[in-house]
Amino acid sequence: MRIAIIGAGDVGGGLGAAFAAAGHDVVFGVRDPGSLKTAAALAAIPSAAAVSPAESVEGADVVVFALRWGAVPTTVEGMPSLAGRVVIDAMNRIDGDPARSTTQDLADLLPGARLAKAFNTIGFENYTTARERAVPAAMFVAGDDAEAKRVAMELAAQLGFTPEDAGGLANARALEMMVIVWLALAQAHGRGVGFAVSVG
Numbered sequence: 624m625r626i627a628i629i630g631a632g633d634v635g636g637g638l639g640a641a642f643a644a645a646g647h648d649v650v651f652g653v654r655d656p657g658s659l660k661t662a663a664a665l666a667a668i669p670s671a672a673a674v675s676p677a678e679s680v681e682g683a684d685v686v687v688f689a690l691r692w693g694a695v696p697t698t699v700e701g702m703p704s705l706a707g708r709v710v711i712d713a714m715n716r717i718d719g720d721p722a723r724s725t726t727q728d729l730a731d732l733l734p735g736a737r738l739a740k741a742f743n744t745i746g747f748e749n750y751t752t753a754r755e756r757a758v759p760a761a762m763f764v765a766g767d768d769a770e771a772k773r774v775a776m777e778l779a780a781q782l783g784f785t786p787e788d789a790g791g792l793a794n795a796r797a798l799e800m801m802v803i804v805w806l807a808l809a810q811a812h813g814r815g816v817g818f819a820v821s822v823g
């Protein structure tokens with residue numbers, strides 16, 4: 624698949640490297656193709672390119688948002704409609720309106736997009752190393768669109784996570800709150816810690 628990643632910071636770069644290792648074509652959509660973080664992301668994936676967010680989504684099968692949440696409205700303003708396209712939200716809102724998820728922001732800003740929340744409940748360092756874990760980490764996926772959820776779960780599995788259906792889009796905020804728990808666990812266990820589901 625061709626995957627456009629909007630943002631080439633820690634999360635965008637980490638996901639890009641993991642998707643590329645899984646055989647996907649990765650293109651970054653960024654405000655500044657010359658930024659240090661974009662350069663680092665490109666250095667890790669020789670086949671990837673960095674273009675504007677509007678250019679990056681041309682021909683992309685999947686669009687992944689990996690921006691600081693406050694940058695989403697202005698970034699989306701310059702992009703074409705993503706109606707009917709699979710869009711995965713990997714972001715977290717740590718401050719701002721405590722009742723809203725970044726996925727709800729995307730739903731409002733991108734009418735008709737097929738949205739799923741995923742890849743937000745673990746530190747970015749773990750995207751490329753998920754396959755190496757003795758106990759696979761869960762990757763929770765929330766969304767109301769069956770196809771978006773299927774694609775996000777398939778990508779999570781390709782990276783080495785155990786995809787878990789975490790319910791509808793309304794649960795995206797709950798997944799963001801899980802990061803607060805993840806950060807506490809990381810204090811005790813280090814940033815390699817991940818959630819796993821135990822079925823009794």
Ligand SMILES: NC(=O)c1ccc[n+]([C@@H]2O[C@H](COP(=O)([O-])OP(=O)(O)OC[C@H]3O[C@@H](n4cnc5c(N)ncnc54)[C@H](OP(=O)(O)O)[C@@H]3O)[C@@H](O)[C@H]2O)c1
Pocket residue numbers: 629630631632633634635653654655658659660661689690691692693694697698713714715716717742743744745746747748
């Ligand atoms: N860090 C983690 O382990 C982790 C894990 C899961 C989810 N998250 C969430 O994922 C999102 C990204 O986090 P990150 O750690 O990747 O952050 P980051 O390393 O700071 O990268 C942020 C990205 O957003 C871009 N950006 C920032 N301000 C912008 C603006 N005003 N306009 C356009 N682009 C802008 C940056 O571009 P420039 O290079 O041009 O500044 C960069 O590409 C956040 O919502 C975070 O909460 C983080």
